[in-house]
Amino acid sequence: MVIYMDNAATSWPKPKSVYRAVLNCMKRYGANPGRSGHKMAIEAGKILLHTRKMLCQLFSIDNPFQMIFTLNATESLNLAIKGCTKPGDHIITTSMEHNSVVRPLKELEKYDIKTTYVKADSQGRIDPHDIKKAIRTNTRLIVTTHASNVTGTLVPIDEIGKIAREYGILYLVDAAQTAGIIPIDLSKLPVDMMAMAGHKGLLGPQGTGVLYIAPHVKLKPLKEGGTGSQSENLYQPEFAPDRYEAGTQNTPGIAGLGAGISYILQQGQKKLLSHIIRLEKFFLEAVSHIPGIKIYGPTNMDERIGAISINIKDFDSAYIANLLDERYNIATRGAIHCAPLAHQTIGTLKQGTVRFSPGIFNTMDEVKECIRALEQLSHLK
Amino acid sequence: MVIYMDNAATSWPKPKSVYRAVLNCMKRYGANPGRSGHKMAIEAGKILLHTRKMLCQLFSIDNPFQMIFTLNATESLNLAIKGCTKPGDHIITTSMEHNSVVRPLKELEKYDIKTTYVKADSQGRIDPHDIKKAIRTNTRLIVTTHASNVTGTLVPIDEIGKIAREYGILYLVDAAQTAGIIPIDLSKLPVDMMAMAGHKGLLGPQGTGVLYIAPHVKLKPLKEGGTGSQSENLYQPEFAPDRYEAGTQNTPGIAGLGAGISYILQQGQKKLLSHIIRLEKFFLEAVSHIPGIKIYGPTNMDERIGAISINIKDFDSAYIANLLDERYNIATRGAIHCAPLAHQTIGTLKQGTVRFSPGIFNTMDEVKECIRALEQLSHLK
Structure with a gap:
C-alpha cells in the first residue's frame, strides 16, 4: 500500500461520501444546473447551492452567492488579480508565492502594472511592516499566500488585512494550502477575496476551485458566456455568482466538494x-x-x-x-x-x-x- | 422513468464506462498529473495523455498536445477569441451564436474591437458569401457555430473555412453541439481552432471542455499559473498544452471524457x-x-x-x-x-x-x- x-x-484518499456524491450526481441527476427547468436540472442547481452553503458554514459567511466556483485555485487567483486591477496600478505580493500568483503578475507587468515582491526571511516568514512600507499611492491590491506550499510557513493574514483596510487596498489571500485545514472566519478577517482549491484541504475532487468575494468587491469576469440567467441579455449579468460562472459548471465535482466539506464539518x-x-x-x-x-x-x-x-x-x-x-x-x-x-x-x-x-x-x-x-x-x- | x-x-446518461473511469481515477490514482513524480501522479498524467489521444483519433489529428483541456466550451471559446485578438481588430460572427460567443465579443467591443454579425435566414441558415462580404482589411477572426443550439441548423464550416484561409483569417468553430455527434476530420477541414464541450456529444462528465488549436496558432493564455513544467520559470511556458492549462486539471472528469470518446470510437x-x-x-x-x-x-x-x-x-x-x-x-x-x-x-x-x-x-x-x-x-x- x-x-x-x-x-x-x-x-x-477522499471521504467515501465524496465518491458517492460524485457518482450519484452523474448517474441520477447529471443535467445542467440553472438552465432547463426540469426536475433533474433543478436538482443539479440545488447541489451547487448546497455546496455554496457548506462553504458559508465552514467560513462563517451568510450569503452563498459570495462563493464562486472555478476550475481550480489558479483560476480563482487569475480572476481575482486580473478582475480588480488595471494599467497604472501597483500590486504588493511576497517572495513566498506560488506560480499561480507570480505568473499572472508577470503577465500584468507587461501592461503597465507595477509589482513589489516583499522578501520573506530564510524560514519563509513575512513581516507585515515590510508590506506596509511597500504601499504606494497607486497600490490597488495586496496578495499573499496563507501558508507557503514549500515551507508551510504561515503568513499573518490578519495583520496584513488590517493594514490593507487602513489604506483602502484590496487584500486577496491564496488559501490553496489552508482552506479546510485551518479554521478561517471570513466574517471577522479583513480579507476581500480568498482563493481556494477544492481538491486539497476541502477534500473535494480535482476540477473544483472556489473564490470568496466580499460583498463590496465587484470584479471584471475572466470569461463571459451562458449563465442560464438573463438569457436574452447580450452582456454578462452584473450579479454574483452568475457574473463569474460562465458555461456549464463541474456539477459532479461540486457535489463531491460539498460532501468533502460536510465531512469536515461533521468531524470538526x-x-x-x-x-x-x-x-x-x-x-x-x-x-x-x-x-x-x-x-x-x-x-x-x-x-x-x-x-x-x-x-x-x-x-x-x-x-x-x-x-x-x-x-x-x-x-x-x-x-x-x-x-x-x-x-x-x-x-x-x-x-x-x-x-x-x-x-x-x-x-x-x-x-x-x-x-x-x-x-x-x-x-x- | x-x-x-x-x-x-x-x-x-453516460456509458457505464464513464462512471467507472471517473470513480477509478478518484479512488485509485487521484493525484496531481504532471506534478510530483510518484506512481499515482504518473498514472494521473497518463490518463490526460490518453484522453488527448482519444480526441486525436476521433478528429484525425496527430499531435495530442493540440488538444487543450478547459472547464467547458465557454472557456474554450473565451481562450480562443481573446487569445488571438487585440484592440483594432475586426471579428466576423453570425446571428446564430450562443452567448458563449456573443458575450465575450460584447466584452471585446469595449476595447476597440469591432464585430460584424452576419444574419442567418429565418431557418438559421448562414450564407458563406455573406461572411466573405463582411471581411475587412483588419479582420482577424471568423467565429461561427457548427450547429445552432436552438434550431440545430448546420453551418457550412468547410466553405467558411476556405474563405478564411483565402484571406489569411483565423477560423474558430464552436462545435459544442456537434463534437462527438457529427464526424469531423480536422486534418482536412480548414479550421484553426475548434471549441468543444466534454459533457455533450463527447459523453464525458460536466467540468470538461476542449479547445483544438492548430499547430500554426499561438494564443495568449486566459490564465497563468503552475503547470508542473518549467517550475523555475516565472513566466507561463511557451509550449502547448502547458501554456494553456494552468493549475490542477479535472483529472477524474478527463478520465471520464476519455471513456466517453472510447465508447464512441468502439460503437462507431x-x-x-x-x-x-x-x-x-x-x-x-x-x-x-x-x-x-x-x-x-x-x-x-x-x-x-x-x-x-x-x-x-x-x-x-x-x-x-x-x-x-x-x-x-x-x-x-x-x-x-x-x-x-x-x-x-x-x-x-x-x-x-x-x-x-x-x-x-x-x-x-x-x-x-x-x-x-x-x-x-x-x-x-
Missing part, C-alpha cells in the same frame, strides 16, 4: 487539524535528529502547517523523492514546487526540496515509516 | 449518428402533422442535427416545458437558450422555444411518447 504524503498537491475542523499537527510535530522532531537532513521553514508548529520540505545532504530532491517512491512506496514531491521565488528565498532553487504533506487520513504508523525511510536514505553516499 | 430530451445541454460514430438522425427524422415528420405546433429550422435532416425547437400555438415555451416535465416526465428545455440573437433571427425572442434534443441512448419508444405528449398538449387552450 502506498503511503500518500502529497496532500499539498491533492488530498487523497479542530479535531482534524490537531491530528495533522500531531503527525507533523512528531515528524519534524524525529527528522531533526537525523544527521544529514535539513528541514526548511520554522521549527515551531505555531508558525507552520501542511507542507514540510527537507533535503538529504546535497542530493537532488527529485532523486530522493524517486527513491522514496520506488523503494518505500512513499508518495512525496521532489524538485521545485511551482514556487521559484520561495525556493530562492530559502536557498533551494537548484536542489529543490523533498516535500512531505500529510493529510487527515495519514496515520502515525505511516509517519513512522517515512521517518525510518529517511533514516536509511540519510546514509546514502 | 424520465425521458431525457435535454442532450443539447448535457448528455445523459456513423452508427450512433444514424440512430439520432432516425429518431429526429421520425419526430420532425410526426410533429409537423400536429396542428398548432410550429417547428423551427430546416425540415431536411441534411441541414440540421441535434436541437429541435418547437412551440405550441402562442403558449410560453417555459410553460410547455414545465407541463412536459410535470405531466409526462419528459425533460426538455424551454425559454431562451442562451442565444438571444438566434431567437431574434427565428422570431422567438419573446416566446422562446421548447427544445427537444435526443441523444444516443434515447429510444424510438421514447420519441413516440414525446409525440403523444405533444399531440395532447396541442389541444391546450
